Amino acid sequence: MALAVAHSRGLDGLNAPPVLVEVHIASGLPSFTLVGLPDTEVKEARDRVRAAILNSGFEFPAKRITVNLAPADLPKESGRFDLPIALGILAASGQTPAKALADYEFAGELSLSGELRPIRGALAMALQTAGNGKAFILPESSAREAALTGADNILAASSLLEVCAHLAGQQLLAAAPAVDTEKTPVFPDLAEVRGQHQAKRALEVAAAGGHSLMMIGPPGSGKSMLAARLPGLMPALDIEAARASAAVLSLAGQFRPEAFGIRPYRQPHHTASAVALVGGGNPPRPGEISLAHQGILFLDEIPEFDRKVLETLREPLETGRIHIARAARHAEFPAEFQLVAAMNPCPCGFHGHSNGKCRCTPDQIARYKGRLSGPFLDRIDILIEVPALPAEALSGKSDGESSADVRNRVEPAAARQYERQHKPNARLTAGEVEIHCTPDDKGASLLKQAITRLDLSARAWHRILKVARTIADLAGSERILAPHVGEAIQYRRLTHD
Numbered sequence: 001m002a003l004a005v006a007h008s009r010g011l012d013g014l015n016a017p018p019v020l021v022e023v024h025i026a027s028g029l030p031s032f033t034l035v036g037l038p039d040t041e042v043k044e045a046r047d048r049v050r051a052a053i054l055n056s057g058f059e060f061p062a063k064r065i066t067v068n069l070a071p072a073d074l075p076k077e078s079g080r081f082d083l084p085i086a087l088g089i090l091a092a093s094g095q096t097p098a099k100a101l102a103d104y105e106f107a108g109e110l111s112l113s114g115e116l117r118p119i120r121g122a123l124a125m126a127l128q129t130a131g132n133g134k135a136f137i138l139p140e141s142s143a144r145e146a147a148l149t150g151a152d153n154i155l156a157a158s159s160l161l162e163v164c165a166h167l168a169g170q171q172l173l174a175a176a177p178a179v180d181t182e183k184t185p186v187f188p189d190l191a192e193v194r195g196q197h198q199a200k201r202a203l204e205v206a207a208a209g210g211h212s213l214m215m216i217g218p219p220g221s222g223k224s225m226l227a228a229r230l231p232g233l234m235p236a237l238d239i240e241a242a243r244a245s246a247a248v249l250s251l252a253g254q255f256r257p258e259a260f261g262i263r264p265y266r267q268p269h270h271t272a273s274a275v276a277l278v279g280g281g282n283p284p285r286p287g288e289i290s291l292a293h294q295g296i297l298f299l300d301e302i303p304e305f306d307r308k309v310l311e312t313l314r315e316p317l318e319t320g321r322i323h324i325a326r327a328a329r330h331a332e333f334p335a336e337f338q339l340v341a342a343m344n345p346c347p348c349g350f351h352g353h354s355n356g357k358c359r360c361t362p363d364q365i366a367r368y369k370g371r372l373s374g375p376f377l378d379r380i381d382i383l384i385e386v387p388a389l390p391a392e393a394l395s396g397k398s399d400g401e402s403s404a405d406v407r408n409r410v411e412p413a414a415a416r417q418y419e420r421q422h423k424p425n426a427r428l429t430a431g432e433v434e435i436h437c438t439p440d441d442k443g444a445s446l447l448k449q450a451i452t453r454l455d456l457s458a459r460a461w462h463r464i465l466k467v468a469r470t471i472a473d474l475a476g477s478e479r480i481l482a483p484h485v486g487e488a489i490q491y492r493r494l495t496h497d
Contacts, residue, residue, distance in 0.1 A: 036069030187232030
């Protein structure tokens, strides 16, 4: 027959809308036309497909070939359409059975030899193919990734020839191999950090409630070491959260199946642009905040980031999502990340140091701290000082708890939150704070005094209550008591020093 239709999927943010690959072969001078809003990568499929068909032992029709990627108003990008285009040409020219195409969806980039190469977004596409009654054929490495959705309709292929043999019923493709996700991740141990007991306590509270954290201290005081140990304190991801995190990483081609279920830890350099941080481009791609979804975004030397870049974090810190709008495209990505930031107390880093090293003027210190706006700092739950360590702490034996010990307290506290409100305390809305975070009379009185004396905002009021709720959960208390509120207030004082 002169017409064949293969099924595939595009990518529009995290959505994977269905795409019909229609191939028509007609008499006339040999030509190969691609229509349906393809970008440069898709247009180049003409040469890849021709070489792959010939090198797989098939005949490439010397006729007029028209390939339409429908719907026409959806931009098509990347090499994922190589495989369905090649199969459509072979079916339209009668070299493979055309009827068999109706039972499958295909995605895969072809090499010139006909081998299949991995594609971006396989997990995001597989999440939307489950339950549609069609098997999904993918390159082997992409199929291993897609199999993490738990779907049983994923088939793995290594070449165009294998797919054609399967469609002809000669040699069936195997299901995607299972990936071992039961491995226990290895994180740096908190016991390796000397001293800094207050900072470790703040880290425990942040891990239990999903709170954002800012650490201020001189160089070498252990801020980066503490941040790197936060993932080892946090509770394990549930299966839905792990899939959501993996789907975003898959869009950027940065997901590894063996890392499934491990919280991402992103640490962009301070020269990162706003687009690199929040996402963008055409078509829109996720940025660092979305790649850190369900994980940690660590911004070291945060005052060195461009102020306009930091201000873009304000919305996702509140909503947990980022909406990217361009003239012709819109995309929304999840961004439920835990912000951890570190900074020095002054440009040289030694302000307040006992040995008098600091030579910064008051104006220089004020300008340095002024790089972080009040509205941005107001959205950070916990702010702590990480002082320089004395020689005795460095020379003595480690006296701190291990990550496993702290995690044993964090996990029950996190479980209480999910039983009570199905989300971590840091994600509570204003209405939910009124329901779940009401302190006792002494705690309420203490909070009112702090709000008046420290001149805190309404947002700071809610954040103190959220942190106090987490401290109470760690203590196993149903009520938020005055000591819990008092500790939470201590984590806001640095914003007014």
